[in-house]
Amino acid sequence: MSAPALPRLGICHAPDGAANLREVFRAARDLCVPVILVDARVAAAHPDLVALASRILECHVLPESDVPEAVADLVTGLGLAGVTTFHDDELERADALDRLVRRAPAPAVAAPWDKLVQRQVLHAAGLSAVRAEAVDSPEELHRAYAALGGSCVLKPRRAAGGRGIAFLDGWDDIAAHVAARRVWDGMLLETRIPAAPHPSGTPWLGSLISVETVSAGSRRVHLGVLDKLPVAVGRHEGPDGTDAVNVQGDILPSALPAGLLDRARELTGRVLDALEVRDRVTHTELLLTPAGLEVMEVNGRLAGHTARLFRLVGAPDPVRTALAAALGGEPNTTAAPEGTAAGLFPTFRDRTGTVRTQLRPRDLRELPGVQAVDELARDGEEKAALQYRMANLTVRADDRPGLDHAVTRVLATLTEGFADPAGIPDTHPDASAAAAPGPDTTKEQPRCV
Structure with missing residues (x-):
């Protein structure tokens, strides 16, 4: 018997996502047929x-169409x-096409990945103290800042990787x-x-952490809580007067x-409930x-650079977990992680000019705990x-002190x-309040340069 x-699982793909094609190919084995x-x-x-x-x-x-019906056939x-x-x-x-093939109704929370919608939903639910206003012109920026006052962040409602962010401390x-x-x-x-x-x-x-979660229907399993290196911010070093924002690890x-870990998981669960996140x-x-x-913020996909850390500690592959969740399957939580791991990608403090170094990849590979050097300037x-x-x-180690x-x-x-x-030391005292995006996200702890 065969x-x-x-x-068959459709995967909307573009370069520089949280999982590349080979990772998807490996993760899908005996689970599904990926259709890119x-x-x-x-x-x-x-x-x-x-x-x-x-x-x-x-x-x-x-x-070429943003209307799901145009690609329905x-x-x-x-x-x-x-x-x-x-x-x-x-x-x-992906969400629109998923509803199309499943013939599912529209979600209760429209546009849950829109950062303004998130702010409005979470503030109304008492889950966030951050207030936000829509901005689509210079005039609206003036109006919004007059309404909010103090130190604020201007950023795109839909973007990742720290793009388009500006920290504004006054007129x-x-x-x-x-x-x-x-x-x-x-903008918002x-x-x-x-x-x-x-x-x-x-x-x-840094002062930022992340919680990686798989939702199977309304059931939620938190795969891990991660610390972060400080997010480097170069003031006015981005395009169009924005700030350059880089996640570093x-x-x-x-x-x-x-106790704080428990509160992080509990808050994340309440946030996902408020946004009605599923599968x-x-x-x-x-x-x-x-x-x-x-x-x-909440990102509706796997975080970039993190799947390799789960694999290094022997935890279930988050890429496979994400594929299974999209098919409505239950998460695999049977394998207990062993050890600790870090992904490091620190940025230059000064973004101008050319690289000056005599470092070679093997100089880093020879350091204790280093598992792989994917890039070196x-x-x-x-x-x-x-x-x-x-x-x-x-980097990997058996315990956190070793790591x-x-x-x-x-x-x-x-x-x-x-x-x-590197852009690690001398962080701004209220840096992480930036809430720059994730990832990816993200982008959250400015350092004055």
Whole structure:
């Protein structure tokens, strides 16, 4: 008797998502048949993408349209059991196509990944003290700042990776930003909340944490709580007068005390309930503040750079968990993690000029605990070549003290090995209140440069 056919799962794909094509291929083994869906505009911008995807997976180009009905004939003819994505820019498309193939009703919370909608829902539910106003023009920025006052953050309602963010501390900042910004559609202004230092006392830990969760229907399992390195912010170093925001690293598991870990999981569950999140892996960012935990944002997909950490400690692969959730399956939580892991991708403190270093990948690989060096900025290349990162590497240890020692060695080696220091020390006292996006997110702890 032949085995039953595996379900077919559509995956809206674009470059630089939280899972690449090979990770999807490996994670789907004996679980589902991944069907890659690429929007025509993405395919045109990345000519080799469809050819590459077609070598290992079934791949289809979607007609150029934001209206789900325009692609209904193609998508409904593929026999899909559902549609998901690992890319923030594809969330709305994937959700719309998933409802189309499942013939599911519209969600109770419309546009749950819109950061303004999140702020409104969570504030109304008493889950966030942050207030927010829509901004679509310079005039609306003036009105919103007059209503909110104090230190605020201007950012896109839909974006990831710290794009388009500006920290505004007064009317002088407002005037400078109005003079510089060219694109105003789809922005929001929100109040900034003062951050508290990480209670571990580790100097290179930031005030931001994240909770990775899988939702199976309304049932939620928190896969892990992660600490973060401080998020580096270069004031006025982004395009159109924005600030340059870079996430610099993740650590699994968090070193928060048990009571605070419980509160982080409990708050995340309440937030996902309020947004009525179902059948997916989510990345929720929380800020440590003097008053407790504050919600920064919820991302409706796996966080970038984190799946490798779960694999390093022997936990279930979050990419496979996300695929199973999209099919309506129960999460696999049977394998207990063993050890600790960190993903480090610190940025240059000074973003201008070219790289000056004699470091080689093997210099880092020889350090205790280093598992892999995926990227290393090379002498003479532009700092922008790796999105201003010095390196991108992973570290593993059997326990958290061992991991902290290994991370300290790596950061010291990077700082000593480049002509300019890493953007880790000298963090701004209320940095993480920025709530820059995640990921990815994200983007949350500004350091004055």
